Amino acid sequence: MKATRLFALRNLFHARTPCRANSVLSQEPSGPTMKTTIPGPRSQQFTHELEKTQNALSTIFVLDVDKSVGNYAVDIDGNVMLDVYGQIASLPLGYNHPAIQKVFQDPKNLSQLVNRPALGVHPTPQFIKQIDQTLLPIAPKGLEYVQPMMCGSCSNENALKAICIWYATKQRGGKPFTDEELTSSMINKAPGCPQVSIMSFEGAFHGRTFGALSCTHSKPIHKLDIPSFDWPIAPFPRYKYPLQEHERENKKEDGRCLARIEELFHEYKSKNSPVAGVIVEPIQSEGGDYHGSPAFFQRLQKITKANGAGLLIDEVQTGLGATGKFWAYEHFNLPEPPDVVAFSKKFQTGGYFAKADFQPKQPYRIFNTWMGEPAKLLVVDATLKTVKAENLVENTRKTGDILLKGLEDISRKHSKLIQNVRGRGTFCAFDMPDASTRDKFIGQMRNAGIQMGTCGDVTVRFRPALIFADRHAHIVLDKMNEVAKKF
Amino acid sequence: MKATRLFALRNLFHARTPCRANSVLSQEPSGPTMKTTIPGPRSQQFTHELEKTQNALSTIFVLDVDKSVGNYAVDIDGNVMLDVYGQIASLPLGYNHPAIQKVFQDPKNLSQLVNRPALGVHPTPQFIKQIDQTLLPIAPKGLEYVQPMMCGSCSNENALKAICIWYATKQRGGKPFTDEELTSSMINKAPGCPQVSIMSFEGAFHGRTFGALSCTHSKPIHKLDIPSFDWPIAPFPRYKYPLQEHERENKKEDGRCLARIEELFHEYKSKNSPVAGVIVEPIQSEGGDYHGSPAFFQRLQKITKANGAGLLIDEVQTGLGATGKFWAYEHFNLPEPPDVVAFSKKFQTGGYFAKADFQPKQPYRIFNTWMGEPAKLLVVDATLKTVKAENLVENTRKTGDILLKGLEDISRKHSKLIQNVRGRGTFCAFDMPDASTRDKFIGQMRNAGIQMGTCGDVTVRFRPALIFADRHAHIVLDKMNEVAKKF
Numbered sequence: 001m002k003a004t005r006l007f008a009l010r011n012l013f014h015a016r017t018p019c020r021a022n023s024v025l026s027q028e029p030s031g032p033t034m035k036t037t038i039p040g041p042r043s044q045q046f047t048h049e050l051e052k053t054q055n056a057l058s059t060i061f062v063l064d065v066d067k068s069v070g071n072y073a074v075d076i077d078g079n080v081m082l083d084v085y086g087q088i089a090s091l092p093l094g095y096n097h098p099a100i101q102k103v104f105q106d107p108k109n110l111s112q113l114v115n116r117p118a119l120g121v122h123p124t125p126q127f128i129k130q131i132d133q134t135l136l137p138i139a140p141k142g143l144e145y146v147q148p149m150m151c152g153s154c155s156n157e158n159a160l161k162a163i164c165i166w167y168a169t170k171q172r173g174g175k176p177f178t179d180e181e182l183t184s185s186m187i188n189k190a191p192g193c194p195q196v197s198i199m200s201f202e203g204a205f206h207g208r209t210f211g212a213l214s215c216t217h218s219k220p221i222h223k224l225d226i227p228s229f230d231w232p233i234a235p236f237p238r239y240k241y242p243l244q245e246h247e248r249e250n251k252k253e254d255g256r257c258l259a260r261i262e263e264l265f266h267e268y269k270s271k272n273s274p275v276a277g278v279i280v281e282p283i284q285s286e287g288g289d290y291h292g293s294p295a296f297f298q299r300l301q302k303i304t305k306a307n308g309a310g311l312l313i314d315e316v317q318t319g320l321g322a323t324g325k326f327w328a329y330e331h332f333n334l335p336e337p338p339d340v341v342a343f344s345k346k347f348q349t350g351g352y353f354a355k356a357d358f359q360p361k362q363p364y365r366i367f368n369t370w371m372g373e374p375a376k377l378l379v380v381d382a383t384l385k386t387v388k389a390e391n392l393v394e395n396t397r398k399t400g401d402i403l404l405k406g407l408e409d410i411s412r413k414h415s416k417l418i419q420n421v422r423g424r425g426t427f428c429a430f431d432m433p434d435a436s437t438r439d440k441f442i443g444q445m446r447n448a449g450i451q452m453g454t455c456g457d458v459t460v461r462f463r464p465a466l467i468f469a470d471r472h473a474h475i476v477l478d479k480m481n482e483v484a485k486k487f
Numbered sequence: 488m489k490a491t492r493l494f495a496l497r498n499l500f501h502a503r504t505p506c507r508a509n510s511v512l513s514q515e516p517s518g519p520t521m522k523t524t525i526p527g528p529r530s531q532q533f534t535h536e537l538e539k540t541q542n543a544l545s546t547i548f549v550l551d552v553d554k555s556v557g558n559y560a561v562d563i564d565g566n567v568m569l570d571v572y573g574q575i576a577s578l579p580l581g582y583n584h585p586a587i588q589k590v591f592q593d594p595k596n597l598s599q600l601v602n603r604p605a606l607g608v609h610p611t612p613q614f615i616k617q618i619d620q621t622l623l624p625i626a627p628k629g630l631e632y633v634q635p636m637m638c639g640s641c642s643n644e645n646a647l648k649a650i651c652i653w654y655a656t657k658q659r660g661g662k663p664f665t666d667e668e669l670t671s672s673m674i675n676k677a678p679g680c681p682q683v684s685i686m687s688f689e690g691a692f693h694g695r696t697f698g699a700l701s702c703t704h705s706k707p708i709h710k711l712d713i714p715s716f717d718w719p720i721a722p723f724p725r726y727k728y729p730l731q732e733h734e735r736e737n738k739k740e741d742g743r744c745l746a747r748i749e750e751l752f753h754e755y756k757s758k759n760s761p762v763a764g765v766i767v768e769p770i771q772s773e774g775g776d777y778h779g780s781p782a783f784f785q786r787l788q789k790i791t792k793a794n795g796a797g798l799l800i801d802e803v804q805t806g807l808g809a810t811g812k813f814w815a816y817e818h819f820n821l822p823e824p825p826d827v828v829a830f831s832k833k834f835q836t837g838g839y840f841a842k843a844d845f846q847p848k849q850p851y852r853i854f855n856t857w858m859g860e861p862a863k864l865l866v867v868d869a870t871l872k873t874v875k876a877e878n879l880v881e882n883t884r885k886t887g888d889i890l891l892k893g894l895e896d897i898s899r900k901h902s903k904l905i906q907n908v909r910g911r912g913t914f915c916a917f918d919m920p921d922a923s924t925r926d927k928f929i930g931q932m933r934n935a936g937i938q939m940g941t942c943g944d945v946t947v948r949f950r951p952a953l954i955f956a957d958r959h960a961h962i963v964l965d966k967m968n969e970v971a972k973k974f
Contacts, residue, residue, distance in 0.1 A: 050615050053623065053632060057850035063609040065602040076612055087605040088856045095602055104591060104600045113591045115552040115582055116835055118574040122550040125563055128537050136540065145540060150637050153644075153855060157696040161713055168712035182707045186689075188715035192707065196714055202673075208855055209644040210716075211697025220672045220679065221851050224664060225655035226648055227683055227716060228675035229697075345856060348603055363544035364708050368640060368695055369575045369832060 024097045025467060028070040031475055032449020033080040040077025060451075068095035071465060071472050073451055081446065082475055085453035089285070089317050089463035092346040092383045097467075099386045103378045112374050119148075119371040120363075130377040135351070138384060140327055142337035143353035148372025152316035152344035153207030156279065158366050159342045159352040160198055160211055163277035163310040165365055166339075166358045167196060170308070196276040197229070197268050199261070199309070201236035203456070205286035206279055206314050215279050218287035218456070232264040232275060236284055237292050241420040242408075254296045261300065265307040277310040277339075282328035285317040288456020289429030291422060297332040310339040310358065320346040321387060321466050324397030324425030331424060346466075348383070349376035392466040399473050400425035403462065406477035414484045417441070426473075428462040429455070441487065448479045511584045512954060515557040518962055519936020520567040527564025547938075555582035558952060558959050560938055568933065569962055572940035576772070576804050576950035579833040579870045584954075586873045590865045599861050606635075606858040607850075617864040622838070625871060627814055629824035630840035635859025639803035639831035640694030643766065645853050646829045646839040647685055647698055650764035650797040652852055653826075653845045654683060657795070683763040684716070684755050686748070686796070688723035690943070692773030693766055693801050702766050705774035705943070719751040719762060723771055724779050728907040729895075741783045748787065752794040764797040764826075769815035772804040775943020776916030778909060784819040797826040797845065807833040808874060808953050811884030811912030818911060833953075835870070836863035879953040886960050887912035890949065893964035901971045904928070913960075915949040916942070928974065935966045 039047065043062040050056040067074035071094050073083040083091075093100060103109060112126055119127055135146045147162075149155040178191070185192025200206065200215035207213065208222060214229040216222055235257045240246035261278075268275050280300065284290040292300075304311045318328035320343070325331055329338060340358055344350035351372060360366055387393060404423050407430055411418040420431040432438035435457055442452045442460060455461045464472065526534065530549040537543040554561035558581050560570040570578075580587060590596060604611055622633045634649075636642040665678070672679025687693065687702035694700065695709060701716040703709055722744045727733035748765075755762050767787065771777040779787075791798045805815035807830070812818055816825060827845055831837035838859060847853055874880060891910050894917055898905040907918040919925035922944055929939045929947060942948045951959065 046610070046612055046615055050610055050618070053618055054634075055846055055848075055850055055853070056610070058607045058854065059610060060608045062615070063604050063611050065598040065604065065611055065613075068602065073609070087603070087609065090603070090605060090856055096598060097601070100601045101597060104597060110588060110591060111552040111583060114584070114587045115555065116574070116577070117550050117552065118577060120545045121547045122560070122574065123533070123537055123543075123546060124550050124552055125533055126552075128533055128549070131537070131540055147541075151641065151855065151857065154638065154641060154696055160697075161695075164714065165712045177707070177711060181711060185707045185710040186704050187720055188701055188704075188710075188717055192711055193713060193715035208648075209641060209696045209698060210647075210701070214675055214697070217673050217675075219851070220664070220669045221849060222854075223672040223675075224668060224679055224852070225652045226680060227651065228680035229714060229716075230675055233674055359542055361542075362708060363542055364706070365711075366542070367545065367709075368638065369577055370638065 024070045024094060025469065028072055029080055032072070032082050034447060034449050035079050036077045038075070038079065038443075038446045040075060040079060042076045046076065060446075065095070070094040070097075071468055079449075081449050081451040082472060083451045084462050084464040084468070084476060085451050086463045086465050088345075088453065089322070090345040090348070091465045092320060092348070093386055094465040094467050097386070099382045100379060103382045109378055112378060116370060116373055116375065118369050119374070120367050124374055127374045127377070130374060130381065134377055134381040134384060138326060139353050140329075140337055140341045142355060143341060144356055145354045145359045147352055147354070147366055148377065149344075149350040149352065150370070150372065151350045152342070153209045153212045155316065155342040155344050155350035155352050156206045156215070156312070156314055157209055157211045159312050159340045159354070160215075160277060160279065162352070162354055162358045162360065162366055163198075163312060163340060164196055165360050166310055167276035167308075168194060169361070195273045197231040197273045199232045199234055199264060199275045199278045201234050201280060201284070203236055203284050203287035203290055204279070204281060205284070206281075207316075230273070232268050234261045234264055236290055237296055238290060241422055250293065251295075254293055254299070257296065258299050258303065262303055265303070265309070275307060275309045277312055278304045279312045279314055281314045282318050282332070283323070283424070283427060285461070286455050288459045289422065289461050290456075291424075294332040297329065298334060301334050301336070301338065312340040312342060313338040314342050316342055316344040316350075317463075318427065319343040321393040321396050322346070322425055322463065323427045324393065324400050326393055328424065328427070346383075348379050349373060387466060390467075395469065396425040396466050399468055399470055400428065402470055403428050403473040403476070406473060410477065410480055410484060413481075417484055417487060423462070426462055426464050426468055429459050431458050432460065434458055441483065444483045444487070445479060448483055450476055450479050511557045511581060512956065515559055516567055519559070519569050521934060521936050522566055523564045525562070525566065525930075525933045527562060527566060529563045533563065547933075552582070557581040557584075558955055566936075568936050568938040569959060570938045571949050571951040571955070571963060572938050573950045573952050575832075575940065576809070577832040577835070578952045579807060579835070580873055581952040581954050584873070586869045587866060590869045596865055599865060603857060603860060603862065605856050606861070607854050611861055614861045614864070617861060617868065621864055621868040621871060625813060626840050627816075627824055627828045629842060630828060631843055632841045632846045634839055634841070634853055635864065636831075636837040636839070637857070637859065638837045639829070640696045640699045642803065642829040642831050642837035642839050643693045643699045643702070643799070643801055644696055646799050646827045646841070647702075647764060647766065649839070649841055649845045649847065649853055650685070650799060650827060651683060652847050653797055654763035654795075655681060656848070682760045684718040684760045686719045686721055686751060686755075686762045686765045688721050688767060688771070690723055690771050690774035690777055691766070691768060692771070693768075694803075717760070719755050721748045721751055723767075723777055724783055725777060728909055737780065738782075741780055741786070744783065745786050745790065749790055752790070752796070762794060762796045764799055765791045766799045766801055768801045769805050769819070770810070770911070770914060772948070773942050775946045776909065776948050777943075778911075781819040784816070785821060788821050788823070788825065799827040799829060800825040801829050803829055803831040803837075805914065806830040808880040808883050809833070809912055809950065810914045811880065811887050813880055815911065815914070833870075835866050836860060874953060877954075882956065883912040883953050886955055886957055887915065889957055890915050890960040890963070893960060897964065897967055897971060900968075904971055904974060910949070913949055913951050913955055916946050918945045919947065921945055928970065931970045931974070932966060935970055937963055937966050
């Protein structure tokens with residue numbers, strides 16, 4: 001126990017000394033160390049405090065941010081866990097990475113951290129440079145416009161607004177707003193607020209504000225009691241695994257979904273609620289790690305375009321390298337770029353990239369007080385430089401291969417327990433026979449020192465940081481083998 | 488010119504030296520210094536850069552965050568302006584305040600700045616303390632639940648969701664969700680996603696995401712081409728000024744609005760879209776600084792309660808002291824606390840306070856990846872401590888009196904130009920004869936060294952930081968007199 005404390009103190013000291021960026025791995029422990037079951041007594045005590053004022057039923061454990069390092073989350077009971085959930089897929093470089101520490105330690109950054117400008121009226125020279133030198137270099141090809149936002153929901157909401165504005169602008173054919181549009185918009189009525197719709201998918205998750213929530217269909221508890229737009233909901237492929245053994249069925253499944261998508265375009269057009277845009281995740285993440293084939297996405301893009309709608313790829317959970325490509329949709333070889341791509345999570349802030357046509361011509365249409373935050377873009381800049389310098393997207397692809405192959409091995413040995421292994425990069429998942437088995441299994445894994453996350457009804461998802469390396473994959477696989485054997 | 492540069496450099500140095508919190512005022516210049524008209528050549532050049540990738544039509548000038556200090560915004564042409572717009576009402580302590588600098592300079596805070604946890608699953612001990620010791624002490628009386636969020640829009644969206652959940656829970660009377668509710672919710676249909684509605688007001692502004700935008704009715708350009716919920720929109724009082732000369736008419740105006748509010752409750756009930764909640768600003772801010780009387784708000788609360796709906800006061804722009812009380816609704820002597828109070832802007836983050844009944848019993852109903860941010864709450868904590876130590880709410884009340892009286896004097900002298908002077912604290916405003924006169928006037932004021940903001944169609948709004956003092960008020964009034972005289 002004393003040794004661990006000493007180790008933690010040493011980390012604390014090292015973590016504050018500027019050093020080579022990837023040295024965060026050298027500060028990591030050699031593996032998990034568990035002192036209590038999860039949640040431990042101190043976590044329980046703090047959660048009890050929290051319960052006085054908050055709904056704390058979703059709390060897993062109370063995090064010690066001082067002691068957590070690299071891929072290892074440390075809780076306030078001193079349990080050191082290898083974290084493959086990564087704060088719900090939102091940690092790009094793990095805990096206490098020196099590159100991010102430097103952002104806050106550099107006195108040159110102080111005024112940008114302290115002063116949060118209203119960028120829509122008072123941009124700063126630093127922000128203008130950040131757009132040009134931080135964000136545009138990672139723009140999906142052909143998407144030359146970027147709009148910073150704050151979180152995943154507001155990135156999607158504003159991306160959907162940009163699509164609705166683009167759609168109406170096209171319909172208007174260069175004519176100015178009519179008086180009827182101007183007056184009806186103020187009372188929420190058509191033609192000013194038109195009855196256009198957004199198509200989304202069964203099992204999708206795009207956020208929890210009213211617009212994004214109308215496109216979210218992963219779990220009832222997210223949606224119950226909240227009024228919703230009557231927008232079309234299409235089926236998303238549900239494949240059989242292993243893919244190579246079910247090619248014919250899975251191709252048929254693509255066909256089923258695509259046929260229904262075409263139908264829905266027509267149905268909603270004849271209901272006078274034409275589809276202005278389609279929002280889709282490259283991998284349905286919160287909904288249960290459901291993948292669509294490149295052929296499915298190619299055809300979806302074609303149908304969307306043929307129907308005059310815009311295609312929004314929601315890369316909030318998949319973006320920034322986790323799938324072994326910077327953007328997950330790059331796996332699909334789309335004939336042309338998607339129209340809009342939304343991001344958040346690993347960026348520690350949000351926003352969207354779009355084709356130039358999707359930028360409103362008038363000011364104040366996509367607007368809010370802050371329009372993002374230069375301080376957050378300092379973090380994005382440091383993150384992207386580290387990702388590039390350390391080749392972390394390639395790292396994720398390679399480590400992902402090891403992880404996926406290992407999971408397939410375990411699945412062959414424990415085929416009743418670990419099913420439908422799938423993934424791209426380290427963005428891997430498997431199913432278990434039912435929710436209670438799954439929840440029991442990840443509880444045991446946590447007590448064995450591996451912090452995992454769930455999604456969908458019966459799925460376990462991997463969302464490690466981009467610094468997740470071969471040795472971490474082997475630790476996870478060994479622990480999974482142990483837990484599965486005894487299960 | 489050299490002297491100003493020297494001054495700016497001196498500021499830069501001082502600003503980084505820890506010192507007595509209110510010393511930021513001692514670092515300020517004695518008044519504005521203008522070198523160019525606004526926007527100056529460098530601002531224009533940077534804006535031109537920005538235009539390549541952004542809609543930059545709303546840009547006023549490019550801000551130099553290094554050189555700005557206290558109440559003075561400095562642009563990149565070296566113009567030093569007294570800022571009474573405060574980054575769209577979002578600056579609590581002006582620019583480069585030592586108390587906020589200290590947050591980022593204190594090594595104890597580093598791990599909280601660097602690591603952004605998913606608070607819904609992994610709260611930190613620091614966050615639990617922040618809820619208890621930073622946020623709850625400023626809770627509106629009777630509102631014992633606080634939910635941190637990220638911005639004004641998502642604070643209102645989630646507050647509205649909490650109201651919808653509360654309303655449905657009440658209707659359900661303790662029964663569990665039905666199968667029909669569970670399945671229908673997944674396809675956006677009633678009864679799972681019920682057709683309840685939210686009442687808002689003509690001229691209101693509550694944000695720009697789909698739910699908040701359905702409650703916003705200040706300007707068509709915010710709403711055009713975006714689908715909207717068909718929710719009831721009530722009139723908000725439009726008073727005649729000075730108030731004491733129009734008591735009878737204004738009382739009649741209250742009556743007109745209240746009668747329509749009651750009608751709308753009945754209309755939407757019989758349309759099978761009952762009103763679950765009412766959202767209202769204590770002062771309609773973006774819409775044109777329209778005030779409602781205490782009697783209006785008292786009666787609004789009574790009608791809302793009688794109809795079984797929840798009352799959400801949107802204090803995003805008014806909260807944190809600007810009106811001479813911590814929360815603006817405290818001016819209204821409501822018979823009981825409002826149900827929910829949303830905040831953002833001067834908090835530099837967002838959230839809402841609510842009565843305990845408005846906290847969902849199940850997890851994941853009000854939830855997102857981050858659920859706020861401990862790093863932002865460090866800033867809130869430093870801000871609130873400064874506000875308390877320097878008695879800034881009282882300062883705002885006193886300075887506001889000087890500002891308001893001064894504006895009334897100018898209005899008497901220039902009664903055709905400056906009309907309907909009104910305000911609480913420094914949250915003051917006046918109208919001008921038309922939009923083009925108003926825009927020309929604030930352009931001249933800016934060139935005279937006063938950075939002002941507009942709202943509504945013909946209104947000028949004051950939104951200085953809480954450190955705005957008597958001498959700043961006198962500078963603004965003197966410049967207004969000069970500009971008005973020559974106008």
